[in-house]
Amino acid sequence: MYKHSTAPIMAASSILRRSVFRTALAAPSTTVRLRNIPAATRFFSNTSAFMSPSPSSASPQATIATGSLPSTIRHPRVLVTGSLGQLGSGLVKELRSMYGNENVVASDIRNAPEDFKANGPFVFADVMDYAQLEGIVVDYKIDWIVHYSALLSAVAEKNPALALSVNMTGFQNVLELAKVHGLRLYSPSTIGAFGPSTPKIDTPDVTIMRPNTIYGITKLHNELLGEYYREKYNVDFRSARYPGILSADTPPGGGTTDYAVDIFHHAVRHGHYDCFLKKDTRLPMMYLSDCIKGTVDHLVHPEMLPQAVYNIAAVSFTPEELASEIRKYLPHFTISYPDPAHPDFRQAIADSWPASLDDSMARRDFGWKEEFGMEKMVKLMLDKIQAQVDAEKRIAMTNGSTAAAMSA
Numbered sequence: 001m002y003k004h005s006t007a008p009i010m011a012a013s014s015i016l017r018r019s020v021f022r023t024a025l026a027a028p029s030t031t032v033r034l035r036n037i038p039a040a041t042r043f044f045s046n047t048s049a050f051m052s053p054s055p056s057s058a059s060p061q062a063t064i065a066t067g068s069l070p071s072t073i074r075h076p077r078v079l080v081t082g083s084l085g086q087l088g089s090g091l092v093k094e095l096r097s098m099y100g101n102e103n104v105v106a107s108d109i110r111n112a113p114e115d116f117k118a119n120g121p122f123v124f125a126d127v128m129d130y131a132q133l134e135g136i137v138v139d140y141k142i143d144w145i146v147h148y149s150a151l152l153s154a155v156a157e158k159n160p161a162l163a164l165s166v167n168m169t170g171f172q173n174v175l176e177l178a179k180v181h182g183l184r185l186y187s188p189s190t191i192g193a194f195g196p197s198t199p200k201i202d203t204p205d206v207t208i209m210r211p212n213t214i215y216g217i218t219k220l221h222n223e224l225l226g227e228y229y230r231e232k233y234n235v236d237f238r239s240a241r242y243p244g245i246l247s248a249d250t251p252p253g254g255g256t257t258d259y260a261v262d263i264f265h266h267a268v269r270h271g272h273y274d275c276f277l278k279k280d281t282r283l284p285m286m287y288l289s290d291c292i293k294g295t296v297d298h299l300v301h302p303e304m305l306p307q308a309v310y311n312i313a314a315v316s317f318t319p320e321e322l323a324s325e326i327r328k329y330l331p332h333f334t335i336s337y338p339d340p341a342h343p344d345f346r347q348a349i350a351d352s353w354p355a356s357l358d359d360s361m362a363r364r365d366f367g368w369k370e371e372f373g374m375e376k377m378v379k380l381m382l383d384k385i386q387a388q389v390d391a392e393k394r395i396a397m398t399n400g401s402t403a404a405a406m407s408a
């Protein structure tokens with residue numbers, strides 16, 4: 001177990017979040033080898049820890065000569081993979097507000113919209129290409145990687161071979177980079193890493209884990225490999241098992257919990273939703289801003305925590321409970337469910353996952369706490385989507401009147 005005292009850590013964490021990182025560089029003419037120094041240490045003016053890595057384990061690639069460089073104050077430079085997905089763009093925005101646009105490099109295998117690219121560095125990066133990723137790490141002097149590239153549960157189940165490559169090879173690449181270049185690596189896991197034999201209620205961090213989906217198998221593999229690198233090579237690997245994430249502005253990427261986002265769009269636009277899960281399927285869920293806040297708090301925590309992987313959770317509900325909450329604002333909203341004789345393929349995935357998580361270790365170790373319960377989340381989702389619909393109508397009316405004026 002890593003020893004830690006929470007009070008100074010939380011204080012340091014809040015200083016860090018406010019702005020500045022102080023890097024105490026070694027004495028003049030000293031050569032500092034980065035490997036085997038947890039990335040956390042390098043930003044917290046702990047000169048003695050910084051200067052005392054084990055020379056025997058140093059890696060030539062990760063050696064820097066400090067020469068007569070003065071002490072500097074700087075932010076960490078963060079690479080976010082998969083930054084165009086449901087979660088990535090919000091995280092990039094938050095990190096840029098903390099560290100400055102130039103210090104957060106967004107990447108994806110897709111091209112980004114121009115407005116996204118205008119806000120800070122964006123690079124094309126296929127996580128299966130180690131050399132390409134290493135070029136980015138070196139060119140941008142990256143300190144931390146947040147690894148968001150993945151195929152989610154439903155998409156993965158439809159294309160297992162691709163899921164194995166992206167989810168496992170992609171992760172192995174960033175993990176190896178973290179080892180070679182002394183980086184901190186945050187890579188989320190999921191409730192999907194659990195399986196049908198896992199205890200379903202208040203599932204703890206450490207329990208039976210025998211996932212039976214390709215998504216879950218790849219994610220559990222990543223958890224175990226990350227822990228191995230942490231133990232064996234002192235890689236600062238951090239992970240949290242996210243539940244299903246709800247967001248109004250960014251669409252979900254093809255998971256089993258996507259129904260809990262789709263339902264809002266259908267409720268506001270059409271007043272009806274055909275749910276692909278059974279009405280009593282209870283799953284853990286969380287609002288996007290809570291997920292981002294929990295991720296940032298975990299990421300910036302100045303020390304390696306006692307566990308590499310933590311459950312984080314906010315609420316758990318069924319489709320029927322969600323529909324009832326929506327009906328408080330849209331009384332005419334209706335929902336239908338699949339014919340029990342012909343369940344959707346995602347039902348088996350959902351049935352293999354926990355209904356609720358025990359996240360007490362995350363609350364204890366890095367102060368995890370959600371802001372959004374079900375009521376607040378439903379109200380905000382509906383407000384945001386209604387605002388989108390109103391904006392679309394205004395644009396359509398403007399376009400319509402322009403077209404009418406042109407044809408008159």
Ligand SMILES: NC(=O)c1ccc[n+]([C@@H]2O[C@H](COP(=O)([O-])OP(=O)(O)OC[C@H]3O[C@@H](n4cnc5c(N)ncnc54)[C@H](O)[C@@H]3O)[C@@H](O)[C@H]2O)c1
Nearest residue numbers: 082084085086087109126127148149150190242244245253
């Ligand atoms: N969204 C959720 O509800 C949820 C829940 C639990 C865990 N997670 C995890 O959080 C992370 C982010 O999830 P998300 O919802 O944003 O996913 P998403 O599917 O919305 O986005 C994933 C991104 O990865 C990119 N990508 C795919 N293949 C790639 C490749 N070869 N190289 C580089 N990029 C590639 C995609 O273009 C996409 O932008 C994933 O690891 C996911 O497993 C998400």
Ligand SMILES: C[C@@H](O)[C@H](N)C(=O)O
Nearest residue numbers: 152153190255256257
């Ligand atoms: C739970 C999670 O990992 C994702 N939302 C999925 O359903 O695949």
